[in-house]
Amino acid sequence: MSLLDRHRAVMPGWMPVYYGDDALEIVSGSGRRVTDAGGRTYLDFFGGVLTTMIGYDVAEISDAVRAQIGTGVAHTSTLYLIRQQVELAEKIARLSGIPDARVFFTNSGTEANESALLMATNVRRSNQILAIKNSYHGRTFATMAVTGHRSWSSSSLSPLSVNWLASADRLRGRMAGLNDADLLDAAVDDLREVLATVTAGDVAALIAEPVQGVGGFVHGPDGLLGAYRKVLAEHGILLIADEVQTGWGRTGDHFWGYQAHGVTPDLITFAKGIGNGFALGGVVGRAEVMNAVPAVSFSTFGGNPVSAAAGNAVLDYVLDHDLQGNARRVGGILLGGLRALSYGILAEVRGRGLMIGLEFVRPGTTEPDPAVTLRVFDLCREGGLLVGKGGLYGNVLRIGPPLTLTEDEAREGLAILSGAIATADAESRIA
Structure with missing residues (x-):
């Protein structure tokens, strides 16, 4: 029996697990990266719901x-x-x-x-x-x-x-x-x-x-x-x-x-x-x-x-380590890059510092599109990036990396996010 099957057998049904039948077990971490049970490493832009604020395996802590x-x-x-x-x-x-x-x-x-x-x-x-x-x-x-x-x-x-x-x-x-x-x-x-x-x-x-x-x-x-x-x-x-x-x-x-x-x-x-x-x-x-x-x-x-x-x-x-200053500086890289994107499915980029939301809609409207949001969410994982979801209609990606995120890691994550949004936008136009 898989760990997911065991989870479902003993946990209440109202506890959500990301990625459905392909749920992720994180077994180790270092800095801003985590590794799953299959040995794949991801850049973490959600930090255990904005909780792993300093990152993983921090000696001082x-x-x-x-x-x-x-x-x-x-x-x-x-x-x-x-x-x-x-x-x-x-x-x-x-x-x-x-x-x-x-x-x-x-x-x-x-x-x-x-x-x-x-x-x-x-x-x-x-x-x-x-x-x-x-x-x-x-x-x-x-x-x-x-x-x-x-x-x-x-x-x-x-x-x-x-x-x-x-x-x-x-x-x-x-x-x-x-x-x-x-x-x-x-x-x-x-x-x-x-x-x-x-x-x-x-x-x-x-x-x-x-x-x-x-x-x-x-x-x-x-x-x-x-x-x-x-x-x-x-x-x-x-x-x-x-x-x-x-x-x-x-x-x-x-x-x-x-x-x-x-x-x-x-x-x-x-x-x-x-x-x-x-x-x-x-x-x-x-x-x-x-x-x-x-x-x-x-x-x-x-x-x-x-x-x-x-x-x-x-x-x-x-x-x-002036992590507030780092959040302002590195968050600016992410916000600037994301706000420069122009896709029909992306209605708004909002946030401050390292607390950023991307809201997805049906192009030309303000109608929430949770399906395309899920697609971007999954594409991010495929690209090696973990992000969160939220919003009243389930159509917002939530980005809250550790405050120790480096400029290079911000640009790496930005590239994965941008690629995922571009792919999902192209797919939505074909559909």
Whole structure:
């Protein structure tokens, strides 16, 4: 029995596996490349869903983890002091941009967002939340409720009362075709209308991704969260920035995605890249908000000594090697090359730094074309490149390589991507 057959025999059917019957088992990795069970090596432009942020087999991270494991202490719980956790919290608090910040560690972005929602609803004594259409915030009960993406929201039940703001998607919907200034005005009008008509007046928070991840890397113009914040402040509503995918310099111009918007959130959630594959997430925020939980609480495994050791090594590596600057420089090569392409199937190239989305449509329309997207996706693999998929209609390729990607690797991946798009476009015209 193949590994795929064994997987299907014991895993739930709703767990997707890329490449269908030709599913991939990755058995080793080095730098920005991975090798499958058949011995073929690929350039990785998805990094385990933007999680293997530094790349594979990085000595500084491996050494830090081995040193902690070598002590014989992999877990103690937060009922005891954890030096690695405190040191990592100090760094994140300092980098957050939030004065007198506090940090709470979890195992994942889902748990981080769940924790942030707990804090915000407690401090405001309200279960009303504003969220953005096309968003994704996690797979637990509350985070599904604030996920505005039908494919990933598997229950209509919710502990929250959620009201929705328009997505910044400029291809279709309320914001279609708007320039930056008009989109900002429309977004503020939309927020004011929602607050005036469908809330009970005591909303707890707005949760927003600076760049929507699963939604296909859709993002609004610079200043959008700042424009929202001016309205939120009139009502005492908190702002939660979901930086699970945008944090740690991935967007290139900024360390956090929120910094493009002239605003400081009350709470920032983080995960994925900070662990470089080790389970690590958390919330950093204003002390008065973080301390609002009215009962004893902790995370059994969140910020455990091993994951925190990895997190410290990852964050030190990001800062010591200026990976934010690298994301800006190398991402510019990719964005410039991709935006120079002109094919009927490619409707939009969007993103920042090393967070890039390619949206595919039927030529001459804005009708999503998931079939041609899948074809480009498969052609990339044939060419030796791994990319991701996403978007509300399954018609967006997601590119999120490790932040250590070199200029030569960027050009190599760009050539494979360009060739795949050209082939798929030619095939679509024949069909």
